[in-house]
Amino acid sequence: MPAAGARPGEAPLTDSSVPATGTADRDLHRFIAGLPKAELHVHHVGSASPRIVSELAARHPDSMVPTDPEALADYFTFTDFAHFIEVYLSVVDLIRTPEDVRLLTYEVARDMARQQVRYAELTITPFSSTRRGIDERAFMDAVEDARKAAEAEFGTVLRWCFDIPGEAGLEAAEETTRLATDDRIRPEGLVSFGLGGPEIGVPRPQFKPYFDRAVAAGLRSVPHAGETTGPETVWDALTDLRAERIGHGTSSARDPKLLAHLAEHRIPLEVCPTSNIATRAVRTLEEHPIKEFVRAGVLVTVNSDDPPMFGTDLNNEYAVAARLLDLDERGLADLARNAVEASFLDPAGKARISAEIDAYTAAWPAS
Numbered sequence: 001m002p003a004a005g006a007r008p009g010e011a012p013l014t015d016s017s018v019p020a021t022g023t024a025d026r027d028l029h030r031f032i033a034g035l036p037k038a039e040l041h042v043h044h045v046g047s048a049s050p051r052i053v054s055e056l057a058a059r060h061p062d063s064m065v066p067t068d069p070e071a072l073a074d075y076f077t078f079t080d081f082a083h084f085i086e087v088y089l090s091v092v093d094l095i096r097t098p099e100d101v102r103l104l105t106y107e108v109a110r111d112m113a114r115q116q117v118r119y120a121e122l123t124i125t126p127f128s129s130t131r132r133g134i135d136e137r138a139f140m141d142a143v144e145d146a147r148k149a150a151e152a153e154f155g156t157v158l159r160w161c162f163d164i165p166g167e168a169g170l171e172a173a174e175e176t177t178r179l180a181t182d183d184r185i186r187p188e189g190l191v192s193f194g195l196g197g198p199e200i201g202v203p204r205p206q207f208k209p210y211f212d213r214a215v216a217a218g219l220r221s222v223p224h225a226g227e228t229t230g231p232e233t234v235w236d237a238l239t240d241l242r243a244e245r246i247g248h249g250t251s252s253a254r255d256p257k258l259l260a261h262l263a264e265h266r267i268p269l270e271v272c273p274t275s276n277i278a279t280r281a282v283r284t285l286e287e288h289p290i291k292e293f294v295r296a297g298v299l300v301t302v303n304s305d306d307p308p309m310f311g312t313d314l315n316n317e318y319a320v321a322a323r324l325l326d327l328d329e330r331g332l333a334d335l336a337r338n339a340v341e342a343s344f345l346d347p348a349g350k351a352r353i354s355a356e357i358d359a360y361t362a363a364w365p366a367s
């Protein structure tokens, strides 16, 4: 039976690998569901729920994406990372008009608000839309319009990370950098600059000039690194791309010097446990290195990446982290505070969400 809050065809809101039968488990899940949270690593298109995907697929019937939410579960089962990107791009192909962009963004915010996500840095790949013919100004207006509506109506504050789809090459890097740094085009909500897609065969150092320009324009650097390649990619992200946080960073666990560096310089990792299993970057949750990161003193944040594609959501990722790190309510509240600390919110915004977390935790168990 779907957990409370899940709609037909949508991912359950509980960690299906943990039998939530005991009172303690149920209480922990209830605590997570109400905990005010921030999310730092979640993709725009990758957040399209089955309901949104089927609505878009019905609008564009020539697409190969199933319209039936039930069939999507099979469609979203991946053999490896390359297969994941292939399926991801078929969903990207459904976003064809500014109205599609606005619908997606607004509905993603609604799903976040349901999980008590107060703040999210959403990774958007504008190149994918502009190269498909969506007018760049209409694209920016659509995301900004959705951002303002989401804040006013749901109370969820959204900020953007524009990422380069690495596999699409330097043309994509140039276009993404232009859109992110041109004052006449860049949207008000933009705070950071990223790099996604496959890492194998896509060396990070080639993107240095683009990250230099983005940083010079005041954007924060948050590339994916060490998701599907070794710790040397994380070092490249730190030295060449001036990374202030690392997307995934999973393979950092293989390099004790790197772990010590991340801990000493307070460079947070955006850990996405279920994603790593779904893309086969890590074999099993039990083998996930999140515990080693914490043991090494690294600032760990927990995130959902592409939640409906991976049959998860942020609440579920907190439940997974609670199991892997043996966390109680206090530990989970600390995890939520980590995300606030590692975010690019201003000090007042950080203080506001931290105070909410404190108040919620102090009042627990709610009557």
Ligand SMILES: Nc1ncnc2c1ncn2[C@@H]1O[C@H](CCC(=O)c2cccc(C(=O)O)c2)[C@@H](O)[C@H]1O
Pocket (backbone or CB within 6 Å): 043, 046, 085, 088, 089, 092, 123, 124, 125, 127, 128, 129, 131, 163, 164, 165, 166, 167, 168, 195, 196, 197, 198, 224, 227, 275, 279, 305, 306
């Ligand atoms: N776990 C992940 N790890 C890494 N990235 C992830 C993850 N999840 C989602 N992404 C997204 O996938 C995009 C990749 C898209 C891409 O490579 C591409 C290549 C060629 C053409 C086009 C196009 O649009 O025409 C796009 C990335 O930019 C990133 O935002």
Ligand SMILES: [Zn+2]
Pocket (backbone or CB within 6 Å): 041, 042, 043, 196, 224, 247, 305
């Ligand atoms: Zn990602």
